[in-house]
Amino acid sequence: MKIGGVAYRTIWPAQDGWRVTVIDQTRLPFRFETRTLETAAQAAQAITTMIVRGAPLIGATAAYGVALAMREDASDAGLEGALALLAATRPTAVNLHWALARMRARLALLKPRARAQAAYAEAALICDEDVALCRAIGGHGLAPIREIAAGKRAGEPVNILTHCNAGWLATVDWGTALAPIYLAHDAGVPVHVWVDETRPRNQGAALTAYELGAHGVPHTVIADNAGGHLMQHGQVDMVIVGTDRTTATGDVANKIGTYLKALAAHDNGVPFYVALPSPTIDWRLSDGLKQIPIEERPAREVTHLQGLGADGEVATFRIVAPGSDAANPAFDVTPARLVTGLITERGVAPASRAGLATLFPELARGEAA
Amino acid sequence: MKIGGVAYRTIWPAQDGWRVTVIDQTRLPFRFETRTLETAAQAAQAITTMIVRGAPLIGATAAYGVALAMREDASDAGLEGALALLAATRPTAVNLHWALARMRARLALLKPRARAQAAYAEAALICDEDVALCRAIGGHGLAPIREIAAGKRAGEPVNILTHCNAGWLATVDWGTALAPIYLAHDAGVPVHVWVDETRPRNQGAALTAYELGAHGVPHTVIADNAGGHLMQHGQVDMVIVGTDRTTATGDVANKIGTYLKALAAHDNGVPFYVALPSPTIDWRLSDGLKQIPIEERPAREVTHLQGLGADGEVATFRIVAPGSDAANPAFDVTPARLVTGLITERGVAPASRAGLATLFPELARGEAA
Secondary structure, three states: OEEOOEEOOOEEEOOOOOOEEEEOOOOOOOOOOEEEEOOHHHHHHHHHOOOOOOHHHHHHHHHHHHHHHHHHOOOHHHHHHHHHHHHOOOOOOHHHHHHHHHHHHHHOOOOHHHHHHHHHHHHHHHHHHHHHHHHHHHHHHHHHHHHHHHOOOOOOOEEEEEOOOOOHHHOOOOOOOOHHHHHHHHOOOOEEEEEEOOOOOOHHHHHHHHHHHHHOOOEEEEOHHHHHHHHHOOOOOEEEEOOOEEEOOOOEEEEOOHHHHHHHHHHOOOOEEEEOOHHHEEOOOOOHHHHOOOOEOOOHHHHEEEEEEOOOOEEEEEOOOOOOEEOOEOEEEEOHHHOOEEEEOOEEEOOOHHHHHHHOHHHHHHHHO | OEEOOEEOOOEEEOOOOOOEEEEOOOOOOOOOOEEEEOOHHHHHHHHHOOOOOOHHHHHHHHHHHHHHHHHHOOOHHHHHHHHHHHHOOOOOOHHHHHHHHHHHHHHOOOOHHHHHHHHHHHHHHHHHHHHHHHHHHHHHHHHHHHHHHHOOOOOOOEEEEEOOOOOHHHOOOOOOOOHHHHHHHHOOOOEEEEEEOOOOOOHHHHHHHHHHHHHOOOEEEEOHHHHHHHHHOOOOOEEEEOOOEEEOOOOEEEEOOHHHHHHHHHHHOOOEEEEOOHHHEEOOOOOHHHHOOOOEOOOHHHHEEEEEOOOOOEEEEEOOOOOOEEOOEOEEEEOHHHOOEEEEOOEEEOOOHHHHHHHOHHHHHHHHO
16 A cells, blocks of 8 residues: 555565565654564564564564575475574464464475575465455445445545454554445545544554555544444445454454444444454354453553654653552454354355355365364 | 542632632643623623533522622623623533523512512522532442442442543533442442543543542543453443433433443443433433534644643644544434433433333323323
């Protein structure tokens, strides 16, 4: 997507053919800066310090980290060392381990001198595949946006509410929940996005607002509290969110607060869509509320917040009464009964076992056995 | 309620018998400071600059403002000038105009030399009546808390979620939604309060957390997004919130985001109570969603936030991506169908016309005519 009129991905090989450049997301939204990675250690550090974040982007960065390692030391020991180093960065990240396993499978049987070139090619392929996956999700999600637009007067925007950041900054390009929105905007379908700020980490106010603004998509930031009121007054035409994990029955785990928006959408007859690449479906699970463990994150994410001071410096502030503690569950589960449709790379499915099995018969069968 | 073991009200006459002292709420939660008011102009300024806030406290401050004015100039012109000055501070505040009308009615027919003493007595009466009203609400709200406590193991706390600040800092003492909680705590019923931070102005994280902490009531601050998840997992026994305006049919306008918590409570079978003094019932209204206008407040309340920096200074900082705009509806309406009960000074009523009419027959009749 574009920043200042220039098309970017979140990660790309530098012109010299071996260094890797990423957007430093710890500096967003107040500064746009890139970082150049020259070693596997730097790639690992970029992941741990959240210079890069978002499951697909973490996987892509790890893949390029292996490529950088092969340039330094393409021996078996060098390969295994790099895989271990990168695997330790975010132990629970599924995409990370998937990408590393794929790199090992591609490289282990090659002669060391062939490994660096193959690693760069495989990392590039992982990136391109992610872009294609997100682009396909966008294409399928565009259909319901067009349908709503068809019922409006010319020029009247489709109002779409989103929560957290499931945009291109979390992937290599396009994003998941935001992909249909970018496609609609680029196709000239007028859209306006209500951006939930998404406390406590404010990924909406910081990242979603930033990336929509940089690409030129009309949007308005709102407190997480405001969405229900807007739906009651007909100001939201549809909701699209992402997901971290989806059950085979269509229950959806996503950023904390998603469930509240799904309830409000249901109460007001607003379509509620979840965009997801099929690898986030956990075919073993049938009850999201009982089976998906919810990460409890540090209280400091609630009690403190980062912002831009009047002096132009980015700093961290305490916003909760001193002495008061905080709880910070990071995700919640939205039951399938509240989900209008799951937007996948193969099409839009009803949020049910039958709906998902129709689109992914080979996966649904495999796990049911 | 107590701060550091000392019992306070939010406003009280100084020991000299004429100055008036208030807690400076613009400095909370990071500083506890009081301000002494010596003139009607200072009382007016305390209201406009939000040194005092909360409808009942604004009314009480205006009443004492008239008393201060009568000490300076008790002539008819002096009285009318003070009433006009104070009325202009917060044009839409119902309690403010009610308190000023009451002061005029009490003073206008008195000889000027009798006015100052009568004004101080009337202001004190307004304060004492507010305390009694809140105390009565607390008494009636204590019953459902005790009922839940009776079903728990000894020592296990009743978990109560609240939104925004309907505590003693918004009134003269006790508060509305928090009054039952203070009474329960003081009576030895173990309670624990989930405090919604209440974006955008963070009255929960700042004021509710502060006053609960200062009085010693166990509590935990959460992002507004977290309440639904906690209810899904049985961690909320009941919800108690305040209200700014209630229809004769039991629809409730309260701080933005209240509706989302009511939906989650309904979806999870959690009792949802609204505490209110009867003057907040607007007997002319029958459809809150259609008839209650919702104030749109400045975008800056969403894009910027006040906090305590590492240097110990309180400052304002930007948290939304530069260039992105924000919308800020300040209240939402929770339909009566989602409300378990209305806790008033006369008892707990079902949220319906019949329920309210049973408790307030003389008021319900008057308006229905």
